[in-house]
Each structure stands twice: as structure tokens, then as C-alpha cells.
Amino acid sequence: MSRSAPLGRGTKVRTAVLAATIDELSERGYAAFTIDNVAQRTGVHKTTVYRRWPDREALIAEALADSVATDIPIPDTGSVDDDLRALARSLVTWANSASGRAVLAVMVSTAAGLPAPPNSARHVFRDRIRQTLPVVTRAIARGEIPDATDPAEMIKTLVAPIYFRVLITGEPVDDNTADAAATLALTAARAHLFAHD
Amino acid sequence: MSRSAPLGRGTKVRTAVLAATIDELSERGYAAFTIDNVAQRTGVHKTTVYRRWPDREALIAEALADSVATDIPIPDTGSVDDDLRALARSLVTWANSASGRAVLAVMVSTAAGLPAPPNSARHVFRDRIRQTLPVVTRAIARGEIPDATDPAEMIKTLVAPIYFRVLITGEPVDDNTADAAATLALTAARAHLFAHD
Structure with missing residues (x-):
């Protein structure tokens, strides 16, 4: 390449490509997704995209991870009640x-039996x-919930009702x-339902 | 038709067609599903199928409802704890x-953005x-859970963790x-989390 690459260009390209990946998935779905379309949409040469992401699975996995990390930040308010509410609200x-x-x-x-990235999304x-x-571990350290609380079980109980409504019943989800999901997870934790064996 | 139709033939045809519908969905998925394939698989003339189910949406909706009703029966043991456990176990x-x-x-x-029966499955x-x-209403009448319990919220809390694992995390689900799902729903009900406004 003859053009000079100014500082930060890599980051900008990455941000643009990942955003375009989500847009393509949103508009065309997974089955019709191609790296070529993402490159075209971003105005970046496709070899630039392929250099960083060898195949569409790698690109999609990074775009999914980036979307979740950006839009559902991990709160640290000093209170487990506030943290769980913040987490559930940003998920919604x-x-x-x-x-x-x-x-x-x-x-x-x-789950829908599609040609799909079998594991990357999971x-x-x-x-x-x-x-x-x-x-959860900070809440345990602060003595807000029982010591034996299994952190993963608690987080899954927090998010399950939200995913269930969005994906299965199709009901609207809001604050x-x-x-309610935060209250459920806290009540269950305090009733020792997530105790390790 | 020149053949005589013995008593119960209609029921047998219905059962066979609905079973074949589930088998076709299982093996080929929704997108490739056709009434012709179901008819061929069942050995029933396709006009017989079309007479009862005008289109594939009607057929699929009835097959889904039948599968759920047959495989996840509604228990009535006289104890809400036992009922919820039985319900969750048959769902699993x-x-x-x-x-x-x-x-x-x-x-x-x-949810996966497919050509799909937009509402029938829901x-x-x-x-x-x-x-x-x-x-739930029988449990309220027996005084096992608070009077103000919202039955639908309680049932959704029971089933959400199971659907979440199957569809999102891909974890195995068992008894x-x-x-655990039954205990969660009961604990939440007894803590008045499903109280009507």
C-alpha cells in the first residue's frame, strides 16, 4: 500500500467493520451474510477485512462480543441490588x-436448525x-448475599426471564x-437457592 | 373414494399426519417443510391433508399444539410443589x-429472522x-401460595430457566x-414476587 496509515486508522477500520457486520446481520440475516458485503458497506478493501478476520465466523464472533461488551457494560455501583438492576436494564x-x-x-x-456458527455465538x-x-463475587465479599452463592447460576437467573420473553413469548420487555428479574435473582440468592453443593 | 372408511380412521390419519409433520420439521426444518412431503411420508393422499389443513401454517400450528399437549401434560397431584416439579420435568x-x-x-x-409462522408458534x-x-389457581385455593399470585408470571418463571439453557447457553437440562426451576418459582411466589398490582 502506498498510502500512509495514520495513527488510529486500525481502530477506526475495526469499529467500522464490526458495526457493518451487525448491520448486515440485522438486515440480511446470518444465512446471507458475506465478508464481501461487509467490505463493500464499509468502503474497505476486502483483503483488509480478510487479513484481520480469516473467515466470517471469526468476524461474526468478534462483532457479537463487541456489541454485547459495549451495550451491556458491567456495573460496579457498590450495591448488588443496583448492579443487578443496571445489568438487567441494559440487557433490556x-x-x-x-x-x-x-x-x-x-x-x-x-436452535432453529440453521446453518449457523455452531459454537461461536454460545x-x-x-x-x-x-x-x-x-x-456476584463483589456482593459476596460485601456480605450482601450468602457466601456459598454460585455466581453463574445467579447471573443466569437474572437474564433468563428477559431472554425468555424476547425469544419465546415475544412479549415486550422494559425496565x-x-x-423484576433483579428482584427474582436477589430473592433466590438470599434464600440460598444458588448454594454450591 | 371407493374404499369404506372404518370408524376411527379419521383419528388415525390425524395422528399419523401430525407425527409426520413433527418428523419433517425435525429432519428438514421449517424452511423446507411442505405438505406434499408430509402426505408422502404418511402414505395419505395430499388432498386428504389439504381438506383438513388448508395450508402449512395451520398444519404446523396443530402439530406443535398436539406435541406440547401430549408430552407436557398438566399435573394435578394435590400439591403445588409436586405439580411444578412434574411440569418442569416433563418440559425437560x-x-x-x-x-x-x-x-x-x-x-x-x-427470532432468528427466518421465514417463519410469525404468530402461530407463539x-x-x-x-x-x-x-x-x-x-397455580388450585395452589392458591389450597392456601399453598399467596392469594395475589399472578398465575402466568409464576408459570413463566418456572419454564424460563429451562428454555434459556436449551436455547441460549446450550447447556444440558435434566431433572x-x-x-431447581420449581424451587425458584415457589420461593418467588411465597416471597410475593408475583403479586398483582
């Missing part, structure tokens, strides 16, 4: 957004649950849904 | 079966939740998953 906001819908579509496409999801566990 | 068994997977795939295909699901509400 994300699930109601176009990019959230696109990510969810890829996540469930394995890995994204499991990684994010893992990254969220400090919300009330989020707050 | 069904979700682990080939027909359960096929039904779930159709249920989430709307209607099946909502109808089944409605049919399950007596489990322990079912029993």
Missing part, C-alpha cells in the same frame, strides 16, 4: 435495539457471563421486566 | 427429545401457558434443572 435496552435483535438472531440460529455468551461474575 | 424430557427440539426450532425461528405457546394456569 440492548434486546430492544436493532443490533441486539441481530445478535439474538444469530444466537438462536443453532462462546460469546458464555464469555460474557464469565466476565459478569465479579458483580419493569428488568427490575 | 420433551426439550431433550427429537420432537421437542423440532418444536423449539419453529418457536425460535421468528400462539401455541401462549395457549399452553393459559391451559397450565389451573396448577436437577427441573427441580
